[in-house]
Amino acid sequence: MAKPKVGYTRRALLGSGAAALAASALPAPMLWAQDTKDITLRQFGTGVSNLNEVAQKVKEDLGFTLEMTALDSDSVTQRAATQPDSFDIADIEYWICKKVWPTGNLQAMDTSKIKNYDKIVGIFRDGKLTPTSEIAQGTAPHTVGFVDGPGSTTFATEETGWMTLIPTIYNADTLGIRPDLIGRPIKNWSELLNPEFKGKASILDISSIGIMDMAMVVESMGEHKYADKGNMTRDEIDLTIGIFTEAKKNGQFRAFWKSFDESVNLMASGEVVIQSMWSPAITAVKSRGIPCVYQPLEEGYRSWGGGIGLSKSLSGMELDAAYDYINWYLDGWVGGFLMRQGYYSAVPETSKNFMTADEWGYWFEGKPATGDITNPFGDVLASAGDTRDGGSFYDRMGAVACWNAVMDENQYMVRKWNEFIAA
Amino acid sequence: MTRTLVGWLQAAPLALILLCFLAAPIVMIVIVSFWGATEYSIYPAFQFDNYEFLFGSEVVWRVFGATFRYAAITWALTLVIGFAVAYFLAFHVRSTTWQIALFLLCTIPFWTSNIIRMISWIPFLGRNGIANKTLIDWGLIDAPLEWLLYSDFSVILAFVHLYTLFMVVPIFNTMMRIDKSLIEAAYDGGASGLQTLWHVIIPLTKPGIMIGTIFVVTLVMGDFITVRFMSGSQRANVGRLISNDIGLLQYPSAAATAVVLLCTVLIMIAILLRFVNIRKEL
Incomplete structure (x- = not known):
């Protein structure tokens, strides 16, 4: 299946030095840059995480091109449900997944290929943040997070090894x-x-x-x-x-x-x-x-969560690239980028590597800031002594x-x- | 080639364009209005559900009422203001140069987008806006006036601001065609200024008023964005009903509402055209 899209050209070989560098910096399973650099994955979603910075970083780290389209929730739902060939990656919320999954336009993901799967927060796996937590009402992510196997259009009640969406971003609203x-x-x-x-x-x-x-x-x-x-x-x-x-x-x-x-x-x-x-x-x-x-x-809070789903039509090289993208997503850079804006990432512990101790303390641990807290765009959001609303x-x-x-x-x-x- | 054939050929391009871009979409809307919808798709059917819901809902009736109210009030205000401006331009400004200059002045606001002109009212009318601050500074009021923004008042204010020019232009155009000797004759015959206005100018300006009326009424009846922004989504007209349906992917229901609105507006225009023959004007 994994057939290279392009032959090896001289120019591509020159580029492989950069790829080797990226590959050693990121221990995720990497494809050869000669092939991946010509891959374009089309992602669409609801604006929150459809950020150009992410696409740029993907190009730098993974080599392929990520095209992003931001739409409102209703349009996202409609597109995921009716135009499966218009996208490769759907960045949707869990409640949208509940609507869209039964149409069969998305494919289940093999969790054994997800390197950080074990570190994903419990909310998205068995539904419990800590072993003693109670599960909240509504479309809790874990209830629509798994299916029995590839091709299944009904949700499974427990972790099965086949995930519908890989959680990316979530928060508690009030x-x-x-x-x-x-x-x-x-x-x-x-x-x-x-x-x-x-x-x-x-x-x-x-x-x-x-x-x-x-x-x-x-x-x-x-x-x-x-x-x-x-x-x-x-x-x-x-x-x-x-x-x-x-x-x-x-x-x-x-x-x-x-x-x-x-x-x-x-x-x-x-x-x-x-x-x-x-x-x-x-x-x-x-x-x-x-x-x-x-x-x-x-x-309490009203919470929401989003994740990445793969289009049914993804296969071969593109599918491998998509798995790379997911592994990269959970590897920490994006997590840090999102957490410094006040969202949470699915694997907080990897995000920690991309945040300063003060940022981690303020955003995640609810500790008073020791200095100015800035978001990734340089705006000062809090200064020394401030704590995050809600802890x-x-x-x-x-x-x-x-x-x-x-x-x-x-x-x-x-x-x-x-x-x-x-x- | 016969003359009839040439005639048909000459009419064909416009007819084709109207057929493709006007008639066909309307037919499509009428067809879809009988379809059914699920949460994320529409399916062909022939059912009256959409119309049933439309006529069965008390809210829809009230919304139609509100739409007529907006149209009527806006029409009355734009007519008075538009007529006064056109009258001033046509009869008080003597030199053609000044007439053109002042007329162009009226159009300057139209160089920016309609939405921007509308939204710029929001900071002005707001609770802590310029209007309220000034009135408080002058000691005219003690507390900010809440009804200035996000109310029927602000909606109608924006409508009048946006659409008065559509009244000015056709009225001014008709007034310029009035033979000045008719007015002189009226004065010579002993008519007062008011009598001249009422018995000579207004009857002769009717076609212009009618064209302006059609512009303003159709624009207000079909609007949704002004109502949405200026009322902070607190008020609704039929356009908003349609746009809400579209946002929620309920296209058949939106199409049904659109059909009813289209019929309403067409009936209104048909009635208006019974009163005045605007062909004289064209």
Whole structure:
């Protein structure tokens, strides 16, 4: 199968010196650069991890070209489900995997070829962060992380050696607040609908994520206890959206946001003091010198995770290159790059090698920073003495209450959501 | 070659273009509006589900109501402002050079994108924006006015700002064609300024008003982005209903809404055209 795409040319042989260097720097199973340099892998995904820096580094370290396309979650889902030949690597979230896997457009990955498989965080393997952790509601990654073998379109309940997605990036989300404009501690999700913040609250207008934030609020208000927030019944959907429609009509919300930038502007301009938010948005507000806190709440976090899946049509050289890419991804450089922006990597211990002790302490261990903490783009995010909102990795990921999910009643929910937005 | 054949050939290019790029897409939309959708795909069918949901939902009715309201208020405001501007340009500015210069001045804002002109209102109207700060500094208000931004007010303000020129241009164009001797005759006959306006100028300007009306009404009825940004997604019109459906991959439902909107707008224009014969103008 592994047939070289091109013959050996003089120019390619000249390039092999560089490849040898890269090969010795990275002990991952390497292909000869003569062949790989002509390989192009097409990756698409949801912007978060589709970063040009990653593609550049891939070219440097592995030699092949990675073409990246960033789309919104809905388009990503549609493309993965309907155009399997338009991509080689799908960088998708686990809840999208639940929708897309049954179409058979992705191929299962042999974990024996994944060098750092054993070091992947438990959340993505048996579902438990530590042996004693409880598994959160929603589409928990491990529930859609494995299949019985190549070609299987149904998910397995335990680790089988065949993975659907290789986890790459994940985080725990909560509400963002402006502590200077609120002036008192915020401890619960229910505060989002507190009349005190009438006209100063916001929620995101992306149905699959927004509904989970809503469920966290409704449960926190004591209105309803869900059997599974990630899989509501029609009645529960009606109840949840009903409560928010009522609040909307009473003028609770200043605006809804759909894109990252909108959430940053709403918060930075003071139009909104409490809203659903993503962690890099908090960073963006802070970097303008405006106080903004990613407030840990008693009910816990709403978490999300993304991973890389391989297209069914990948084979031969390209497939080998894709495995190289995955091994490289888990090898630490990307992990460090992402963790210095506030995300988590699937194999934190390899990322540690690419972070300073202070960065590791601040981002992962929840320790006070000893100096300025900068992100990979050079912006200062925290200075000496600051600690991360929510604390250490185990504090944050250990307090996850639910995962982003796709429900059985998804279409009904979407229609109701559309009505909520239009109401 | 016969004359008829030449005639057909001459008409063919435009007919073909209209057929391919106007008629065919609309037919396609009508067809898809009867299809069904799953979460990530659409499948051919002939079912009335989409229309049933559309007419059965109270929210949809209210959204159509809101769309008409936006169109009506915007129409009234752009008409008054547009007519006043055109009247000033046509009858008060005497030299043609100045008329052209002032007319061009009106179009300057159109050199930037529509979206930018709209979004630039947001920092101005915001809670801590220039408008509120100034009013507080002047002592006119104690607390920021919340309704300035993310409200019906800001939506209509943006519409009026964006679309007034579409009223000015056709009205100005018709006014320039009015024979000045008719106005002199009115004055000679003893009509006051108001009487001249009401009995001479307005009737003669009707075709221009009608063209402007069609522009403004269709633009406002079909808009979704202005409503989305200026209301912070708090208000909805039919365009937003369609764009939400598309975002959620519910194309058949979006197509059904589009068909209903298209029919509504066509009926409105048909009614408008009963009142005035705009062919005189073309």
